[in-house]
Amino acid sequence: MDTVRENDTRGDLPVRPALPRPGFNRRMWSEALFLLLNLPMSIAGFVLTVTGLCLGAGLMVTIIGFWVLAGSLFAIRGYGRVERGLIRSLLGEDIPEPLPVGAGRDGGSIWQRLFDVLSDGLSWRTALYLFIKLPWGIFTFTVTLVALIVLWPVVPWITRGLSTVDRMLAGSLLAPAKLTQRVRELEQDRGTVVDSAAADLRRIERDLHDGAQARLVALAMDLGLAKEKLTEDPEEAARMVSDAHGEVKLALQELRDLARGIHPAVLTDRGLDAALSSVATRCTVPGGVRVRADLPGGTDRDSRPDSAVEGIAYFTVSELLTNISKHAGARTATVDAWRSDDRLMLQVGDDGHGGAVESPGGGLAGLADRIRAVDGVFVVDSPEGGPTTVTVELPWRTRGRA
Structure with a gap:
């Protein structure tokens, strides 16, 4: 998969358009x-x-x-x-x-x-x-x-x-009043965050129950049978232990995938720049994903966005790239990330057939709710026939931090 990292800068999001020119209309x-x-x-x-x-x-x-x-x-x-x-x-x-x-x-x-x-x-x-x-x-x-x-x-x-x-x-x-409006927004955002957290917990529970847990239960049963056959049929017991060893590897891989879905190690250790390049390699568009990022990384937490903001940005890009792979019919995709003043800016684009909309209950609406819950901005530009560009703006620091 083609991933390219370049330094790039962008301007702020466009402001609200002015009223049209007066006329007899x-x-x-x-x-x-x-x-x-x-x-x-x-x-x-x-x-x-x-x-x-x-x-x-x-x-x-x-x-x-x-x-x-x-x-x-x-x-x-x-x-x-x-x-x-x-x-x-x-x-x-x-x-x-x-x-x-x-x-x-x-x-x-x-x-x-x-x-x-x-x-x-x-x-x-x-x-x-x-x-x-x-x-x-x-x-x-x-x-x-x-x-x-x-x-x-x-x-x-x-x-x-x-x-x-x-x-x-x-x-x-x-x-x-602005304060009253802010209270309303916080109440709505609190409900969104609680619902999102509950949905994530249900997903993790389901993945553990249907995946690694079920595999480990079967592994324990196989090892029990192998133990019984150890004296009667050593060769069969050895074969069963070998199969169990393969099951252990699969269970460990499932647990690693689940842990990466919760919070990938590359994001913690190397920052959002490296994490975006990593997630881009898993996108299956034929022409690859070009990643252009101008973000600090490494272990210097002071220069990086808040960890919560990094997590939201990572999973947003990951979900958008997954949608592109499954639904866009695109040949290429792009991911841009940069800092503008005290905001983290992201743009994910593709050359697919377009028509993506932020419909209630849909995947894009869920992403938008999570982003707006932290005072972010989520804008979808996807005319019929494409191309599609999703622009995301997040605070560099969450409230309460300098």
């Missing part, structure tokens, strides 16, 4: 509709905000005022969900939905729930958004309506500019 009409709806939506939101907050504040001389204020904030939060849905459907801006108020707390008294609502930052930011939205809604409605009547040639640029301000305003005030 479906997007323009969606933006215009959103800007015209700004006025009735902003009036309704402003009335809800001012009425609810003023009524709650006025009644706070009694305990009823706190409940009125909490109910108003809860309604304002719900109105923010309507705004996010409208922005998502008409402006194409995917603002993530927040966690429910008090998420992550099991139970809690009624007073604790009241405090959660009153101290919810998103509810207060949504109230600010609805308060600001009234003058902005009047302005956008007026400008859009006039533009549609008398400024027709420049309508796409006007709607794009006004809707961009709406996107920024909603992204700043209606999106969940």
